[in-house]
Amino acid sequence: MDIPRFLRSLREGAGPSPAGLQAFAQGLADGSVSDAQAGAFAMAVCLRGLGEAGRVALTTAMRDSGTVMEWSLPGPVLDKHSTGGVGDSVSLLLAPALAACGAYVPMISGRALGHTGGTLDKLEAIPGVKVDLDVMALRRQVEQTRCAIVAANDDIAPADRRLYALRDRTGTVDNLDLITASILSKKLAAGLEGLVLDVKVGSGAFMKTLEDAEALADALVAAAQGAGCRTRALITDMDQPLSTAMGNALEVAEVMETLTATSINLSLWEVTVALGGEALVLGGLAPDAETGDGMIADALESGRAAEYFARMIAAQGGPADFVERWPDRLPSAPVVMEIPSPTAGYVAAMDAEALGHVVHRLGTGRVRAGQRANPSVGLTDLAGIGERVERDEPLGFVHAASESDAERAIQAVQAAYRRFEAEEPPETDLIHARIG
Secondary structure (H helix, E strand, O other): OOHHHHHHHHHOOOOOOHHHHHHHHHHHHHOOOOHHHHHHHHHHHHHHOOHHHHHHHHHHHHHOOOOOOOOOOOOOEEEEEEOOOOOOOHHHHHHHHHHHOOOEEEEEEOOOEOOEOOHHHHHOOOOOOOOOOOHHHHHHHHHHHOEEEEEOOOOOOHHHHHHHHHHHHHOOOOOHHHHHHHHHHHHHHOOOOEEEEEEEEOOOOOOOOHHHHHHHHHHHHHHHHHOOOEEEEEEEEOOOOOOOOEOHHHHHHHHHHHHOOOOOOHHHHHHHHHHHHHHHHHOOOOOOHHHHHHHHHHHHHHOHHHHHHHHHHHHOOOOOOHHHHHHHHOOOOOEEEEEEOOOOEEEEEOOHHHHHHHHHHHHHOOOOOOOOOOOOOEEEOOOOOOOEEOOOOEEEEEEEOOHHHHHHHHHHHHHHOOEEEOOOOOOOOOEEEEEO
């Protein structure tokens, strides 16, 4: 393949052929395409776009750049993916809940990207947990424990693995074509029968407006269904963190509180149940979303989801007693400081993306590829929209590696809480739309 000619043609606005995209994806996978060329491709796509047919072609090309799994199981193979938000640990709840309802869940997830958190980083906050499973190990674990949350390995969509790592460094994270192909290539390579998508909208999402979120949801659903996978998308609110905690171990702690009924975050619960209900319908395990919602809620309430979570953690190298001993097993930061409110009133608005950057700078993200995330740092007990605070009362707490890091984070969090009102603002819906 003449890669410079292909890139020049794409830059000049010529629609790429499926064969050209297939060859380029293979070049990403086998290394014949350089990082510079991959970055140029990403930028050209941002500038010129691919169109619906091109999105499908790029998705299938990256899917087919490695192994495409096939299954023979007594239940449906289902999965969920989020387009990225802050304080969003739904995957850690939903995978075992779906497994408890009879599904098999080979969840291929990602790391922190931009200001958003990464499911794999959260899972690795649990001591001993390994997320780098090869295809045979993934197959064996799903067959034995019904669920696994893993990284895309060298065999699963290797073209996306290369391109994904470069998008953060080339300023091409929030492009609709690249997001669509990245999400779906990994998911479709896992051999799914049904996929539910959580498309985030708001200040903490990549898509800031409902119009943009709907466009992304439409593109994802159309591309996935065009590739033969039953798919539905929910557009959910991300004008504030979904959890009251942000940070890898801190979000795992909130998940464990929910799984063990110690303390339930209602927003996290509602989104998990809604996504799970739709997934069960796609897999033929529930006749409608309302019934599916009830099944997921029961899996969480009864403790069955916690049992599957425990099996998954043990299978991936974590402590066998993690569900029983999780407060002792998770790492903690050496510095914890209160974040005083700069004013009194009801929280009316916040910059959730700015909060994501605060947590990233504390150490949950990576400045360079391969850098290890700090599992213990982040924010907890964050005041939500509609909550009243008095001046100098805590907006939350910062968990940091040093006092200087904590002090900088406090100032940034105070700035991110950008509006307070005398009267309580109206409630916002967590689920804005359902597509597919």
